[in-house]
Amino acid sequence: MDFTIQHFIALAPLLITSATLVVVMLAIAWRRNHAQTFLLSVAGLNLALLSIFPVLKVAPLAVTPLLQIDQFACLYMALILVATLACVTLAHAYLGDGSSGYPGNREELYLLILLAAAGGLVLVSAQNLAGLFIGLELLSVPVYGLVAYAFFNKRSLEAGIKYMVLSAAGSGFLLFGMALLYAEAGSLSFSGIGQALAATGLPSPLAQLGLGMMLIGLAFKLSLVPFHLWTPDVYEGAPAPVAAFLATASKVAVFAVLVRLFQLSPVASSGVLSNVLTVIAIASILVGNLLALTQSNLKRLLGYSSIAHFGYLLIALVASKGLAMEAIGVYLVTYVITSLGAFGVITLMSSPYKGRDADALYEYRGLFWRRPYLTAVLTVMMLSLAGIPLTAGFIGKFYIIATGVEAHQWWLVGSLVMGSAIGVFYYLRVMVTLYLIEPNLRRVDAQLHWEQKAGGVMLLAIALLAFFLGVYPQPLLTLVQHSGLAG
Numbered sequence: 001m002d003f004t005i006q007h008f009i010a011l012a013p014l015l016i017t018s019a020t021l022v023v024v025m026l027a028i029a030w031r032r033n034h035a036q037t038f039l040l041s042v043a044g045l046n047l048a049l050l051s052i053f054p055v056l057k058v059a060p061l062a063v064t065p066l067l068q069i070d071q072f073a074c075l076y077m078a079l080i081l082v083a084t085l086a087c088v089t090l091a092h093a094y095l096g097d098g099s100s101g102y103p104g105n106r107e108e109l110y111l112l113i114l115l116a117a118a119g120g121l122v123l124v125s126a127q128n129l130a131g132l133f134i135g136l137e138l139l140s141v142p143v144y145g146l147v148a149y150a151f152f153n154k155r156s157l158e159a160g161i162k163y164m165v166l167s168a169a170g171s172g173f174l175l176f177g178m179a180l181l182y183a184e185a186g187s188l189s190f191s192g193i194g195q196a197l198a199a200t201g202l203p204s205p206l207a208q209l210g211l212g213m214m215l216i217g218l219a220f221k222l223s224l225v226p227f228h229l230w231t232p233d234v235y236e237g238a239p240a241p242v243a244a245f246l247a248t249a250s251k252v253a254v255f256a257v258l259v260r261l262f263q264l265s266p267v268a269s270s271g272v273l274s275n276v277l278t279v280i281a282i283a284s285i286l287v288g289n290l291l292a293l294t295q296s297n298l299k300r301l302l303g304y305s306s307i308a309h310f311g312y313l314l315i316a317l318v319a320s321k322g323l324a325m326e327a328i329g330v331y332l333v334t335y336v337i338t339s340l341g342a343f344g345v346i347t348l349m350s351s352p353y354k355g356r357d358a359d360a361l362y363e364y365r366g367l368f369w370r371r372p373y374l375t376a377v378l379t380v381m382m383l384s385l386a387g388i389p390l391t392a393g394f395i396g397k398f399y400i401i402a403t404g405v406e407a408h409q410w411w412l413v414g415s416l417v418m419g420s421a422i423g424v425f426y427y428l429r430v431m432v433t434l435y436l437i438e439p440n441l442r443r444v445d446a447q448l449h450w451e452q453k454a455g456g457v458m459l460l461a462i463a464l465l466a467f468f469l470g471v472y473p474q475p476l477l478t479l480v481q482h483s484g485l486a487g
Contacts, residue, residue, distance in 0.1 A: 013051050021044075041113075052077060052081075083249040084249050091242075128188050128189045129190075147234055176213050178210070215276070218258050225280060243302075244347070247303075300359075315412045321407060334395060340462055342385070348459065379431050
């Protein structure tokens with residue numbers, strides 16, 4: 001096949017991210033300078049984000065047998081790049097400047113985040129099992145290093161080792177499932193597998209086993225029940241900006257490829273597998289919310305809450321008709337915004353040279369009286385995660401409920417309503433803590449003038465966006481409607 005200029009335009013976000021990666025690597029080799037590495041990373045990611053506009057002109061285009069660039073891929077590429085950009089900005093605030101900052105090499109963090117983002121971009125545009133695997137590993141391997149980045153902190157090192165061992169097991173299942181699917185269908189492309197399975201009517205036991213094993217590998221990455229056991233420990237141990245990346249960019253990429261796989265091979269999600277997905281969704285919603293109730297650590301609470309949120313998303317995946325694609329798009333956008341905001345507050349409260357992150361709930365007592373704006377941001381995020389009207393999270397939840405009702409998935413809708421009711425309780429608990437006054441309390445505080453630094457500005461922008469989309473969601477809905485899957 002001949003590469004034309006169109007192909008290069010279609011690949012622009014991935015090529016620019018990869019070029020940024022090489023430039024940052026050379027810059028680090030030449031001279032270690034934290035501010036310079038940060039500026040290069042941000043400039044490259046912004047260029048990659050802007051390059052999505054010309055990509056929309058040439059999409060849909062199958063660039064290689066591995067990658068399909070269409071409107072769907074563009075939406076999720078933009079989402080991953082925005083999340084990565086936010087995490088890089090937070091990392092800069094987190095690592096600090098000069099001698100008061102992080103006591104080791106800071107620059108490699110940006111390198112690893114860019115590498116993981118490139119993996120995410122490959123993953124959302126994969127239309128082939130080989131592309132899926134390459135993207136997934138390119139996304140996962142840098143994350144091992146990122147999670148264990150604050151290695152002098154025992155928890156961070158433990159989280160890194162846990163994630164690496166369990167992630168390798170998840171990848172093993174995925175590979176084995178792919179091998180079984182290939183043996184059955186004789187094709188690696190999603191549409192080829194879909195056609196081969198549709199020709200035989202119901203999928204054979206071998207194909208179902210292959211799909212089941214692949215689902216185990218992907219469910220691990222999305223931390224769905226019962227493959228969720230790593231989540232709270234890794235979220236707690238990882239540095240705050242890395243936990244933000246893990247909760248947003250990495251999960252969005254994996255979920256996008258799962259949607260593409262199930263949409264292009266509709267047989268894949270029928271029969272036994274649909275029932276399995278229903279059970280996983282209900283279990284994730286209930287287990288995630290019930291375990292979050294008992295947490296006194298904010299990062300662990302957000303970890304359990306993310307298990308529940310991806311349980312909600314599975315409802316739209318099981319329904320897979322009507323509003324499902326819109327619901328998934330809207331929900332993922334609102335989830336990314338709110339998660340970035342919540343982890344952003346933890347990041348600005350923490351710094352790695354003071355030991356562990358400020359993630360214990362008691363450290364946030366009375367924060368309102370010291371940092372009212374920061375408290376306002378966290379309050380908006382908690383309301384949005386709880387799905388309270390006039391916040392972005394409500395729009396996402398509303399769409400998921402509408403999808404479930406449309407597909408008559410009453411069990412799923414019931415578990416969503418129940419899960420949301422439990423969720424409101426623990427989100428409100430966090431909010432109440434922010435406004436409590438207690439004498440003789442050990443105060444943990446954010447830096448002075450936090451709002452004048454890049455991380456603070458971005459955090460305030462995210463809070464305004466979450467509120468704006470809750471009041472006026474039309475731009476988001478229009479954007480998602482135009483980004484359905486082609487074919």
